[in-house]
Amino acid sequence: MSTVIYPSPIFGPVHSRRLGVSLGINLLPSDGKVCTFDCIYCECGFNHNHIPTRPLPSRKEVAKSLEERLRDMKQNGPAPDVLTFAGNGEPTIHPHFAEIIDDTICLRDRYFPKARISVLSNATQIHRNDVHDALMRVDNNILKLDTIAPEYIKRIDRPTGNYSVENTIERMKAFNGHLIIQTIFMKGTTEDGIDTDNTGNEYVIPWLKVVKEIAPESVMIYTIDRETPTHGLTKASPEELDNIRDRVIAAGIPCTASY
Numbered sequence: 138m139s140t141v142i143y144p145s146p147i148f149g150p151v152h153s154r155r156l157g158v159s160l161g162i163n164l165l166p167s168d169g170k171v172c173t174f175d176c177i178y179c180e181c182g183f184n185h186n187h188i189p190t191r192p193l194p195s196r197k198e199v200a201k202s203l204e205e206r207l208r209d210m211k212q213n214g215p216a217p218d219v220l221t222f223a224g225n226g227e228p229t230i231h232p233h234f235a236e237i238i239d240d241t242i243c244l245r246d247r248y249f250p251k252a253r254i255s256v257l258s259n260a261t262q263i264h265r266n267d268v269h270d271a272l273m274r275v276d277n278n279i280l281k282l283d284t285i286a287p288e289y290i291k292r293i294d295r296p297t298g299n300y301s302v303e304n305t306i307e308r309m310k311a312f313n314g315h316l317i318i319q320t321i322f323m324k325g326t327t328e329d330g331i332d333t334d335n336t337g338n339e340y341v342i343p344w345l346k347v348v349k350e351i352a353p354e355s356v357m358i359y360t361i362d363r364e365t366p367t368h369g370l371t372k373a374s375p376e377e378l379d380n381i382r383d384r385v386i387a388a389g390i391p392c393t394a395s396y
Protein backbone atom coordinates (compact mmCIF):
# COMPACT_ATOMS: atom_id res chain seq x y z
CA MET A 138 0.00 0.00 0.00
CA SER A 139 1.38 3.41 -0.86
CA THR A 140 -0.87 6.24 0.19
CA VAL A 141 0.11 9.92 0.33
CA ILE A 142 0.31 12.29 3.28
CA TYR A 143 0.93 15.83 2.05
CA PRO A 144 3.15 18.50 3.60
CA SER A 145 1.32 21.28 5.40
CA PRO A 146 0.29 24.01 5.01
CA ILE A 147 1.58 24.42 1.43
CA PHE A 148 2.54 21.73 -1.07
CA GLY A 149 3.38 21.57 -4.74
CA PRO A 150 2.81 22.98 -7.20
CA VAL A 151 1.51 19.78 -8.74
CA HIS A 152 0.02 19.27 -12.16
CA SER A 153 -3.57 18.32 -11.60
CA ARG A 154 -5.58 16.37 -14.16
CA ARG A 155 -8.53 18.61 -13.61
CA LEU A 156 -7.10 21.95 -12.51
CA GLY A 157 -3.75 22.61 -14.27
CA VAL A 158 -0.72 23.95 -12.31
CA SER A 159 -2.07 23.76 -8.82
CA LEU A 160 -0.48 25.05 -5.62
CA GLY A 161 -1.87 23.00 -2.75
CA ILE A 162 -3.05 24.47 0.54
CA ASN A 163 -3.39 21.80 3.21
CA LEU A 164 -5.22 22.97 6.35
CA LEU A 165 -4.70 19.64 8.08
CA PRO A 166 -1.69 18.48 10.12
CA SER A 167 1.47 17.53 8.23
CA ASP A 168 1.82 14.10 9.84
CA GLY A 169 -1.64 12.59 9.49
CA LYS A 170 -5.16 12.81 8.19
CA VAL A 171 -8.32 14.41 9.62
CA CYS A 172 -11.54 13.89 7.73
CA THR A 173 -15.26 13.65 8.36
CA PHE A 174 -15.38 10.87 5.78
CA ASP A 175 -13.18 7.77 5.69
CA CYS A 176 -13.53 6.86 2.02
CA ILE A 177 -12.37 3.38 1.12
CA TYR A 178 -10.66 4.87 -1.94
CA CYS A 179 -8.90 7.77 -0.15
CA GLU A 180 -5.41 8.34 -1.48
CA CYS A 181 -4.35 9.50 2.02
CA GLY A 182 -5.27 6.09 3.46
CA PHE A 183 -7.70 5.17 6.23
CA ASN A 184 -8.22 7.65 9.07
CA HIS A 185 -7.17 5.21 11.80
CA ASN A 186 -3.82 4.51 10.12
CA HIS A 187 -2.86 8.18 10.00
CA ILE A 188 -3.86 9.73 13.30
CA PRO A 189 -1.86 12.98 13.51
CA THR A 190 0.20 14.10 16.48
CA ARG A 191 0.73 17.65 15.24
CA PRO A 192 -1.91 20.40 15.40
CA LEU A 193 -3.73 22.04 12.52
CA PRO A 194 -1.67 24.88 11.03
CA SER A 195 -2.73 28.26 12.39
CA ARG A 196 -4.25 30.98 10.24
CA LYS A 197 -1.01 32.96 10.63
CA GLU A 198 1.17 30.01 9.57
CA VAL A 199 -0.95 29.40 6.48
CA ALA A 200 -0.80 33.06 5.39
CA LYS A 201 2.95 33.30 6.00
CA SER A 202 3.82 30.07 4.15
CA LEU A 203 1.47 30.89 1.29
CA GLU A 204 2.93 34.36 0.84
CA GLU A 205 6.50 33.00 0.86
CA ARG A 206 5.62 30.40 -1.77
CA LEU A 207 3.73 32.85 -3.98
CA ARG A 208 6.60 35.34 -3.81
CA ASP A 209 8.99 32.60 -4.89
CA MET A 210 6.70 31.53 -7.74
CA LYS A 211 6.44 35.15 -8.86
CA GLN A 212 10.24 35.34 -9.13
CA ASN A 213 11.04 31.83 -10.34
CA GLY A 214 7.80 30.41 -11.75
CA PRO A 215 5.75 28.54 -12.57
CA ALA A 216 2.66 30.75 -12.38
CA PRO A 217 -0.15 28.79 -10.72
CA ASP A 218 -3.41 28.30 -12.57
CA VAL A 219 -5.11 27.55 -9.32
CA LEU A 220 -4.62 27.64 -5.55
CA THR A 221 -6.26 24.47 -4.32
CA PHE A 222 -7.45 23.69 -0.82
CA ALA A 223 -6.92 19.95 -0.54
CA GLY A 224 -4.56 17.62 1.26
CA ASN A 225 -4.82 15.38 4.28
CA GLY A 226 -8.55 15.44 4.84
CA GLU A 227 -11.41 17.92 4.90
CA PRO A 228 -10.32 21.61 4.70
CA THR A 229 -13.60 23.10 5.92
CA ILE A 230 -13.20 21.59 9.40
CA HIS A 231 -10.44 24.11 10.13
CA PRO A 232 -11.94 26.52 12.71
CA HIS A 233 -10.57 29.53 10.77
CA PHE A 234 -11.45 28.25 7.30
CA ALA A 235 -13.45 31.38 6.42
CA GLU A 236 -10.70 33.79 7.50
CA ILE A 237 -8.07 31.73 5.67
CA ILE A 238 -10.15 31.98 2.50
CA ASP A 239 -10.16 35.78 2.89
CA ASP A 240 -6.36 35.82 3.43
CA THR A 241 -5.91 33.63 0.34
CA ILE A 242 -8.07 35.89 -1.81
CA CYS A 243 -5.93 38.91 -0.74
CA LEU A 244 -2.66 37.10 -1.50
CA ARG A 245 -3.96 35.76 -4.80
CA ASP A 246 -5.02 39.27 -5.84
CA ARG A 247 -1.58 40.62 -4.91
CA TYR A 248 0.62 37.98 -6.60
CA PHE A 249 -1.38 36.09 -9.24
CA PRO A 250 -4.72 37.82 -9.83
CA LYS A 251 -5.54 35.47 -12.70
CA ALA A 252 -5.18 32.34 -10.55
CA ARG A 253 -8.40 30.74 -9.41
CA ILE A 254 -9.07 29.54 -5.91
CA SER A 255 -10.48 26.02 -5.62
CA VAL A 256 -11.72 24.14 -2.60
CA LEU A 257 -12.10 20.38 -2.73
CA SER A 258 -14.56 19.47 0.00
CA ASN A 259 -16.69 16.51 0.97
CA ALA A 260 -19.56 18.93 1.73
CA THR A 261 -20.08 17.72 5.29
CA GLN A 262 -19.74 21.24 6.74
CA ILE A 263 -21.81 23.22 4.25
CA HIS A 264 -24.67 23.48 6.75
CA ARG A 265 -22.47 25.97 8.65
CA ASN A 266 -23.13 29.52 7.52
CA ASP A 267 -19.47 30.57 7.83
CA VAL A 268 -18.41 27.69 5.57
CA HIS A 269 -21.24 28.32 3.09
CA ASP A 270 -20.39 32.02 2.85
CA ALA A 271 -16.66 31.36 2.46
CA LEU A 272 -17.31 28.85 -0.32
CA MET A 273 -19.47 31.44 -2.07
CA ARG A 274 -16.35 33.65 -2.24
CA VAL A 275 -14.06 31.10 -3.97
CA ASP A 276 -13.92 30.54 -7.71
CA ASN A 277 -14.28 26.77 -7.73
CA ASN A 278 -16.44 25.39 -4.96
CA ILE A 279 -15.95 21.69 -5.66
CA LEU A 280 -18.21 19.46 -3.56
CA LYS A 281 -18.29 15.70 -3.41
CA LEU A 282 -21.49 13.79 -4.18
CA ASP A 283 -20.50 10.21 -5.04
CA THR A 284 -24.05 8.93 -5.11
CA ILE A 285 -27.36 9.74 -3.47
CA ALA A 286 -27.84 6.19 -2.13
CA PRO A 287 -27.39 6.35 1.68
CA GLU A 288 -26.29 2.71 1.89
CA TYR A 289 -23.55 3.25 -0.69
CA ILE A 290 -22.34 6.38 1.13
CA LYS A 291 -22.26 4.44 4.39
CA ARG A 292 -20.18 1.65 2.83
CA ILE A 293 -17.90 3.67 0.54
CA ASP A 294 -17.57 7.27 1.86
CA ARG A 295 -18.08 6.14 5.45
CA PRO A 296 -19.05 9.39 7.26
CA THR A 297 -17.51 9.55 10.71
CA GLY A 298 -20.38 11.50 12.29
CA ASN A 299 -24.03 12.25 11.62
CA TYR A 300 -24.57 12.60 7.91
CA SER A 301 -27.71 13.04 5.88
CA VAL A 302 -27.47 13.00 2.10
CA GLU A 303 -30.91 14.67 1.91
CA ASN A 304 -29.70 17.61 4.01
CA THR A 305 -26.47 17.81 2.03
CA ILE A 306 -28.43 18.00 -1.23
CA GLU A 307 -30.62 20.81 0.18
CA ARG A 308 -27.54 22.74 1.30
CA MET A 309 -25.98 22.25 -2.14
CA LYS A 310 -29.07 23.83 -3.69
CA ALA A 311 -28.52 26.83 -1.37
CA PHE A 312 -25.38 27.75 -3.35
CA ASN A 313 -27.72 28.81 -6.17
CA GLY A 314 -25.50 27.23 -8.80
CA HIS A 315 -22.16 28.41 -7.37
CA LEU A 316 -20.74 24.92 -7.03
CA ILE A 317 -19.11 22.16 -9.01
CA ILE A 318 -20.19 18.63 -8.19
CA GLN A 319 -17.42 16.06 -8.08
CA THR A 320 -18.26 12.36 -8.29
CA ILE A 321 -16.06 9.30 -8.39
CA PHE A 322 -17.25 6.29 -10.35
CA MET A 323 -15.55 2.98 -9.81
CA LYS A 324 -15.96 -0.77 -9.91
CA GLY A 325 -14.65 -3.79 -8.07
CA THR A 326 -15.25 -5.05 -4.57
CA THR A 327 -13.93 -4.43 -1.09
CA GLU A 328 -11.90 -7.04 0.77
CA ASP A 329 -15.20 -8.10 2.41
CA GLY A 330 -16.70 -8.74 -1.00
CA ILE A 331 -18.93 -5.66 -1.04
CA ASP A 332 -19.67 -4.51 -4.57
CA THR A 333 -18.50 -0.91 -5.13
CA ASP A 334 -19.76 -0.49 -8.71
CA ASN A 335 -21.73 2.78 -8.97
CA THR A 336 -21.64 3.01 -12.77
CA GLY A 337 -24.98 1.26 -13.35
CA ASN A 338 -28.33 2.91 -13.98
CA GLU A 339 -29.56 2.12 -10.47
CA TYR A 340 -26.98 4.67 -9.26
CA VAL A 341 -26.57 7.00 -12.22
CA ILE A 342 -30.26 7.76 -12.90
CA PRO A 343 -31.17 8.99 -9.37
CA TRP A 344 -27.82 10.79 -9.06
CA LEU A 345 -28.39 12.60 -12.34
CA LYS A 346 -31.92 13.59 -11.31
CA VAL A 347 -30.54 15.22 -8.14
CA VAL A 348 -27.65 16.85 -10.00
CA LYS A 349 -30.23 18.50 -12.27
CA GLU A 350 -32.14 19.75 -9.22
CA ILE A 351 -28.98 21.17 -7.65
CA ALA A 352 -28.11 22.83 -11.00
CA PRO A 353 -24.34 23.22 -10.46
CA GLU A 354 -22.19 25.26 -12.82
CA SER A 355 -20.51 22.01 -13.86
CA VAL A 356 -19.81 18.43 -12.90
CA MET A 357 -16.45 16.65 -12.68
CA ILE A 358 -16.50 12.89 -12.87
CA TYR A 359 -13.42 10.82 -12.37
CA THR A 360 -12.24 7.41 -11.32
CA ILE A 361 -9.54 5.85 -9.22
CA ASP A 362 -6.16 7.24 -10.24
CA ARG A 363 -3.69 6.26 -7.53
CA GLU A 364 -3.28 3.35 -5.18
CA THR A 365 -6.13 2.99 -2.70
CA PRO A 366 -6.04 1.62 0.85
CA THR A 367 -8.73 -0.92 -0.10
CA HIS A 368 -7.59 -3.64 -2.46
CA GLY A 369 -9.99 -4.82 -5.12
CA LEU A 370 -11.24 -1.43 -6.31
CA THR A 371 -10.93 -0.92 -10.05
CA LYS A 372 -11.34 1.94 -12.47
CA ALA A 373 -14.53 2.70 -14.32
CA SER A 374 -13.68 2.44 -18.01
CA PRO A 375 -13.31 5.52 -20.26
CA GLU A 376 -16.43 4.36 -22.14
CA GLU A 377 -18.46 4.20 -18.93
CA LEU A 378 -17.24 7.62 -17.83
CA ASP A 379 -17.87 9.12 -21.26
CA ASN A 380 -21.38 7.69 -21.24
CA ILE A 381 -22.18 9.27 -17.87
CA ARG A 382 -20.51 12.55 -18.88
CA ASP A 383 -22.60 12.70 -22.05
CA ARG A 384 -25.81 12.16 -20.09
CA VAL A 385 -24.91 15.09 -17.80
CA ILE A 386 -24.14 17.29 -20.81
CA ALA A 387 -27.41 16.22 -22.46
CA ALA A 388 -29.13 17.51 -19.31
CA GLY A 389 -27.63 20.95 -20.07
CA ILE A 390 -24.83 20.88 -17.47
CA PRO A 391 -21.15 21.10 -18.50
CA CYS A 392 -19.26 17.99 -17.45
CA THR A 393 -15.70 16.71 -17.70
CA ALA A 394 -14.47 13.15 -17.25
CA SER A 395 -10.96 12.29 -16.03
CA TYR A 396 -9.68 8.79 -16.56
Ligand code: SF4
Pocket residue numbers: 172173174175176178179180181224225226227258259
Ligand atom coordinates in the same frame (compact mmCIF):
# COMPACT_ATOMS: atom_id res chain seq x y z
S1 SF4 B 1 -13.44 12.99 1.67
FE1 SF4 B 1 -11.51 13.09 0.57
S2 SF4 B 1 -9.92 13.26 2.17
FE2 SF4 B 1 -11.81 12.58 3.16
S3 SF4 B 1 -11.65 10.35 3.23
FE3 SF4 B 1 -12.78 10.90 1.36
S4 SF4 B 1 -11.26 11.03 -0.25
FE4 SF4 B 1 -10.16 11.10 1.72
